[in-house]
Amino acid sequence: MRFCVLACLWLSYCCFVQCAKLPSAWGRCHKSDAGFSECIRENIEIAVSTLNKPISELNSGALDPLDIPELYIGEGTGPVNVAQHFKNVKLFGISNVKVLNSSVNFKDKYIQSVTVSPQLVLKGDYDLKGQILLLPVYGNGKCTVTLSDVLINHKIVWENIEKKGKVFMKCVDYxxxxxxxxxxxxxxxxxxxxxxxxxxxxxxxxxSWEEVFNDVRDGYEKSLGIIFNDLANRILSKVPEKEIFLE
Structure with missing residues (x-):
């Protein structure tokens, strides 16, 4: 399945223009703590919940809703024989999340989490032409796609980058x-x-939402993975690793 996301370039791979500190409300976790995984789970949930407000410490505006200039979901291999082309998209609901569990593997440099979101709502302009469930369909205009009670498995892989004597994390795969x-x-x-x-x-x-969505699930997962990768780097590029994970 083909997919493409043209997300705001300023969200991704931000240059290390200046160092910042994590907002104090986000909390810190010591690697040596017996309850490290639970601490990470709790603080990820707290951090994500603040994305609907400006974050002055990171010089960031609110990120919920998240602006996505262009989003392309390729046609499926089954009932959805139509490409979905979205523009001027806003993604609502990323800050309203429950983190079920989290873990960090420092040796192989990845973080895994499982979350539940009551609703993720995508609003924007669409353009499509093709067939869905053998029915011809075409059109362009406004659209809303709502995913309810969404269980999401996340795997974030990072690499370390040194800048001006400080070590930062860069998300290379989400x-x-x-x-x-x-x-x-x-x-x-x-x-x-x-x-x-x-x-x-x-x-x-x-x-027939289940049949329709399952046929293009891969496109949504890859596209949202790119978007979340960019979002993670907006934070990780500004804060040294030692201020995220305390020794």
Whole structure:
């Protein structure tokens, strides 16, 4: 399956212009603590929950909703024979999360976490043409895709980079798997605004959401992985590793 994300370049691989400190509310974890994994789990949840507000320590505005200029989900191999092209996307809900567990492997440099999000909502402009469940479909306009009760497995792989005598973490791979409890679709202006036809397609999409989403799941996972990779680097590029994980 083909996929492409044209996320804001300023989100990714930020140059180490100046060092910053983690917001004090995020907490710190000592590697030697017996409860290190639980400390990481708790502090990741706290940190993510603050993304809907500006973070002055990191010179960052609010990141929920997250702006995504362009998002492309390629056609599936089964019932979804249509490419989904989105523009001017806003992703809502990333700060409302429950972290179930987390672990850090310092030898191989990766972090694993399992989270649950009540809702991830993607709103933007769409353009599509093809077939879904053997039904012809085309249109362009506004759309909303809502993933509810989403179980997400995260694996973040990093490498260390030294700058001006300080060691930073750089996320080089961010893989996720998505398991939503439900997916809802609303595509406005299908069939050039023919309401009855558009309503029927939206109804079919929502009644068959599991079959439809599973066919393009890989595209969503890879695309969101790139977006989350960029988001992680916006933080990691500014804060030395020793201030994230205390000795």
């Amino acid at each position: 893989k996720i798997t998505l398991k939503p409890g439900k997916v809802s679709y609303q595509f406005d202006n299908l069939f050039d605004g023919q309401k009855e036809l558009g309503d029927n397609i939206n109804k079919v999409l929502n009644e």
